[in-house]
Amino acid sequence: MSDATLSRSEFDRDTAIHPREPGVYDVSLSPGWAIGHALNGGYLLAVICRALGEALPHPDPFTVSAHYLTASTAGPAxxxxxxxxxxxxxxxGSAGLFQTEEDGEEVERIRVIATYGDLDALPDDVRTSAKPPAFPPPEQCFSTKDQPGGEDAGPEMGKRLDLRLDPSTCGWAVGAPSGEGKMRAWFGLADGRDADPLSLLMAVDALPPTAFELGLSGWVPTVELTVHVRCRPAPGPLRVSITTRNLAGGYLEEDTEIWDSEDRLVTQARQLARALK
Incomplete structure (x- = not known):
């Protein structure tokens, strides 16, 4: 990717990798993708998969499974x-993201295994019973500007996204969660960059957690995340729908679907997350 392309998108600049030797890449993790004190798991997955895309001969992630071992922080990795x-x-292939602690010990933060292919080489045949989620158009949904505490009250990552949340999944924001484990939103990057397979890996983990609508308000760290990228998304906003059916023993699953502007199911994901009170 050229420097000119990188300069146009904050997401691309902040997921840039720098080859050190074959199969080894230095990165600088940006604080702009933080949720509280830790970096967002989807952003980190995109960084790692950019490196895997350089190491493997095929261009696109088809299926990616990540285990989050410890929280990652901004800085070198x-x-x-x-x-x-x-x-x-x-x-x-597989990949690990490592950071060095203050005591000089190197710690692995995330372990990933992924299979890559070429999305442009897939046949056009689609046979599906899946339907895109129905919710209001973007202008009738809630953006970061509508937060009760103001636009700066949300996480740092929110400033880099154009999220428009379905009002029916926003009860948590005014102290009235619905009790249903659902979250839906229109999704885009704030700088207007169109979606691609790497940004889809970030998008699956970019919405507020469904735990908020279940009445919980604490941090919901990801334990494991698996993403299937089904096709290259068309330009335009995405629709993201996330559902949780079972919160038990302090853990919950989130099933995610992402639909593009042509009503195609472009990504599916499931993660196991820990619900901290």
Whole structure:
């Protein structure tokens, strides 16, 4: 990716990787994608998968599974990749993101395994019973400007997104959660960058957690996240729908669907997260 392209999008600049040696990449994790004291898991996944996309011969992530070991912080990090198999249509590899603690010890933050292919080479045949979520148009949804505490009251990452939340999933923001584990929103990047497979990896983890609508208000760190990218998204806003059916033992699942402007299901994901009070 050229410097000119990188300069146009904050997301691209903040997910940039710098080869150190074959399979090893230095990165600088940006504080602009923080949720509270920790960096967003979807942003971190996009950084790691940019490195895997350089290490593997195929361009696009098809399926990615990430285990979050410890919270990542802004600053320098290193990604180490390993190629497991290269085939004609698919290649598989793994990667770990590491940071050095104040005592000099290197700690692995995230472990990822992923299979890559070429989304542009997939056939056009679609047979599905899935339907895009129905909720109001963007102008009738809530943006960061509508927050009770003002636009600056939300997380730092929110300033980099154009999120328009479905009003029916925003009861938590005024102290009246619905009790249903649902969150829906129109999604885009604030700088107007169109979605691509890497930004989809970030988008699956970019909405407020469904735990808020279940009446919880604490941090909801991701334990494991699996993402399936089904096709390259068309330009324009995305619709993101997240559902939780079971919160038990302090853990919940979030099932995510992302639909593009042409009503295509472009991404599916599931994560297990810990609900902290």
């Amino acid at each position: 290193v990604i180490r990749t390993d190629t497991a198999r290269v085939g004609r249509t698919l290649s598989t």
